[in-house]
Amino acid sequence: GNSVTQMEGPVTLSEEAFLTINCTYTATGYPSLFWYVQYPGEGLQLLLKATKADDKGSNKGFEATYRKETTSFHLEKGSVQVSDSAVYFCALRSTGNQFYFGTGTSLTVIP
Amino acid sequence: NAGVTQTPKFQVLKTGQSMTLQCAQDMNHEYMSWYRQDPGMGLRLIHYSVGAGITDQGEVPNGYNVSRSTTEDFPLRLLSAAPSQTSVYFCASSRDRANTEAFFGQGTRLTVV
Numbered sequence A: 001g002n003s004v005t006q007m008e009g010p011v012t013l014s015e016e017a018f019l020t021i022n023c024t025y026t027a028t029g030y031p032s033l034f035w036y037v038q039y040p041g042e043g044l045q046l047l048l049k050a051t052k053a054d055d056k057g058s059n060k061g062f063e064a065t066y067r068k069e070t071t072s073f074h075l076e077k078g079s080v081q082v083s084d085s086a087v088y089f090c091a092l093r094s095t096g097n098q099f100y101f102g103t104g105t106s107l108t109v110i111p
Numbered sequence B: 001n002a003g004v005t006q007t008p009k010f011q012v013l014k015t016g017q018s019m020t021l022q023c024a025q026d027m028n029h030e031y032m033s034w035y036r037q038d039p040g041m042g043l044r045l046i047h048y049s050v051g052a053g054i055t056d057q058g059e060v061p062n063g064y065n066v067s068r069s070t071t072e073d074f075p076l077r078l079l080s081a082a083p084s085q086t087s088v089y090f091c092a093s094s095r096d097r098a099n100t101e102a103f104f105g106q107g108t109r110l111t112v113v
Helices: none
Strands: A003-006 A011-014 A019-021 A023-026 A032-038 A044-050 A056-059 A062-065 A075-077 A086-093 A099-101 A105-110 B004-007 B010-013 B019-025 B031-038 B042-051 B054-057 B064-066 B076-078 B087-094 B108-112
Touching: A003 A086, A003 A099, A011 A019, A019 A105, A023 A032, A023 A086, A032 A062, A044 A062, A099 B042, B004 B087, B010 B019, B019 B031, B019 B087, B042 B064
Parallel strands: A011 A105, B010 B108
Antiparallel strands: A003 A023, A019 A075, A032 A044, A032 A086, A044 A056, A056 A062, A062 A075, A086 A099, A086 A105, B004 B019, B019 B076, B031 B042, B031 B087, B042 B054, B064 B076, B087 B108
């Protein structure tokens, strides 16, 4: 079956620290992979995506690489800001077109 | 461009009441879905639709009905509200292609007392 497992939070970092949020997946076929961000009181917004193995998605200083050999799609950012405080969701879209989401990782960045 | 619009944003219901959560999208997307978000459980799929006249059940469909009479609208009906349905509900839409992302509404926070 299809599933996404992501690092449990909450994660608290100081401003300018390096961020990694781990995400691994199980899927049949060749899924597309996504990171979404949710700010308080809002819906999920697409942060970045990768649609095939070895693709790197990037946006707003965040990056993630689609690693088929390790079935992973870890989110990284070199220097976090207070404004990055949010909940981050890893997701996959299977060849059956359904989405599968991880449980979310809450990030708090302190000045 | 409105994207995905959900109404209402907040709702309080008494146990046993029924109501409809509205969802509309203006992107001509084939695929629409409803999720509920509960603490520590991520997003769970309630129902989805791949086009007008076609709906199917997701992971947690009990207690909910949907219909898709037009491409734009995908309402979610709670038949007889229960406290276990207290949650935040999100509607999402996307093109019906595996490499495309979902667009989400702002959510409806529902409390059943």
